[in-house]
Amino acid sequence: MNHRLEALRAKLSEQSLPALLVMKDPNRIYLSGFTGSSGILVVTAEAAVLITDGRYTEQATQQAAGFRVVIHTESMVASVKQTLAELGVSRVGFEKDHWTVSQYETWSKALAPVELLGVEGLTESLRRVKDGEEIRRMRQAQAITDQAFRHILGFIQPGMKETDVALELEYTMKKLGAEDLAFETIAASGPRSALPHGRASDRVLENGDLLTLDFGCMYQGYCSDMTRTVMIGEPNDKQREIYDIVLQAQLAGVAAVGPGVSGRDVDRACREVITAHGYGEAFSHSTGHGVGLLIHEGPAASVRSEDILQPGVMVTIEPGIYIAGFGGVRIEDLVLVTESGHDVLGNSPKDLIIL
Ligand code: ZN
Numbered sequence: 001m002n003h004r005l006e007a008l009r010a011k012l013s014e015q016s017l018p019a020l021l022v023m024k025d026p027n028r029i030y031l032s033g034f035t036g037s038s039g040i041l042v043v044t045a046e047a048a049v050l051i052t053d054g055r056y057t058e059q060a061t062q063q064a065a066g067f068r069v070v071i072h073t074e075s076m077v078a079s080v081k082q083t084l085a086e087l088g089v090s091r092v093g094f095e096k097d098h099w100t101v102s103q104y105e106t107w108s109k110a111l112a113p114v115e116l117l118g119v120e121g122l123t124e125s126l127r128r129v130k131d132g133e134e135i136r137r138m139r140q141a142q143a144i145t146d147q148a149f150r151h152i153l154g155f156i157q158p159g160m161k162e163t164d165v166a167l168e169l170e171y172t173m174k175k176l177g178a179e180d181l182a183f184e185t186i187a188a189s190g191p192r193s194a195l196p197h198g199r200a201s202d203r204v205l206e207n208g209d210l211l212t213l214d215f216g217c218m219y220q221g222y223c224s225d226m227t228r229t230v231m232i233g234e235p236n237d238k239q240r241e242i243y244d245i246v247l248q249a250q251l252a253g254v255a256a257v258g259p260g261v262s263g264r265d266v267d268r269a270c271r272e273v274i275t276a277h278g279y280g281e282a283f284s285h286s287t288g289h290g291v292g293l294l295i296h297e298g299p300a301a302s303v304r305s306e307d308i309l310q311p312g313v314m315v316t317i318e319p320g321i322y323i324a325g326f327g328g329v330r331i332e333d334l335v336l337v338t339e340s341g342h343d344v345l346g347n348s349p350k351d352l353i354i355l
C-alpha cells in the first residue's frame with residue numbers, strides 16, 4: 001500500500017476535492033516514485049494514473065508501483081482529458097503555484113467542461129514530515145557531505161583559488177556516491193565571506209582569511225546542506241569574536257528545535273544571541289529552512305514563520321554575521337525533529353578550525 005498516496009487522498013477528501021492533477025516534479029516523485037523528466041499524476045479516491053511519454057514506458061512501470069501508466073501519443077493535455085473522462089471526473093484540483101497564467105488558460109480551455117480548481121501545498125504539507133526511508137537517504141547525503149568536509153580540510157592551502165576548493169568538494173562528494181550537487185557550492189573567502197551567497201570566484205586564499213563553505217549533495221533524490229567557516233592562519237580578535245557569537249547562536253538555535261515549537265521561536269533563539277552582542281543588523285537572513293527532495297522547502301525558521309515543527313521534519317539552523325569589507329561567519333547544520341527533541345544529522349566539528 002502506498003501510504004503517501006493514502007495520506008494525499010485523506011487531504012483531498014478533507015477539501016471535498018474529487019481529483020487532483022499533480023504536475024510538480026518533486027510532488028510527482030514523492031507520490032509515485034517516478035523520476036522521469038516528464039509526467040503528470042491523476043489521483044482520485046480510487047484511481048492513481050501516471051501519464052508520461054514513450055521514452056519512459058519501462059521506467060514508469062518499474063518505478064510507479066500502484067499507478068496505472070498511460071503513455072500519451074498525441075499530447076499530454078489530450079491524455080489528461082481522456083483519463084479524466086474515463087474516471088468520470090468533472091472537477092479537478094491543480095497546483096496553482098505551478099502554472100503560468102497562460103498555461104492555466106490553455107489547460108482550462110482544453111479540459112472544458114471539466115472545472116479546474118486551484119489548490120496549494122497539499123503534497124508539500126505531506127513532504128514536510130519525512131518517513132524512515134527519506135531520513136535514511138538524507139543521513140547518507142549528510143554523511144557524504146561530512147566526509148567531503150574532512151577531506152577538504154587537508155586540501156585547502158593559501159594560494160589556491162576559491163574555485164579550486166569548490167571543485168574539490170564537488171568532485172569528492174560525487175566520488176563518494178553523490179548523484180548531484182544539492183545547490184551551487186559557496187566558497188567565499190576574506191572580505192567575500194561577508195556575502196551570504198558568495199559563489200566560488202577566482203579569488204586567491206590568503207593567510208588571515210575567513211573561508212565560508214556552504215555545500216551539499218543529492219543522494220537518491222534527497223539533499224543535504226551544511227556550512228562551515230574556517231580560518232586560514234591565525235584569527236584576529238574580531239574574527240574570533242564573531243565566530244564565537246555565531247557558534248553560540250547556532251547552538252541555541254539547535255537546542256530550540258523540538259516538536260510543537262514554531263519556526264519563529266527557533267529563529268528567535270538564534271537571533272537573540274547575535275542581537276545581544278550588538279550584531280543583530282549583521283544577521284541579514286532567516287535562521288533556516290526545510291530540506292528534502294528540494295534544497296529549500298517548508299517549514300521556514302524565520303522571524304514571521306508560524307510553521308510548527310513536528311517529528312520527522314528536517315530543518316537547517318544557519319545563523320551568520322556578515323560585515324562588509326571585513327568578512328563573515330556562518331555555521332549550518334541539518335537537524336531532524338524527533339519525538340523527544342532533535343537530532344543533528346552531521347558530525348562535522350563546529351569549534352573554530354585553524355588551517
Ligand atoms: Zn547551506
Ligand code: ZN
Nearest residue numbers: 225316318332
Ligand atoms: Zn541552508
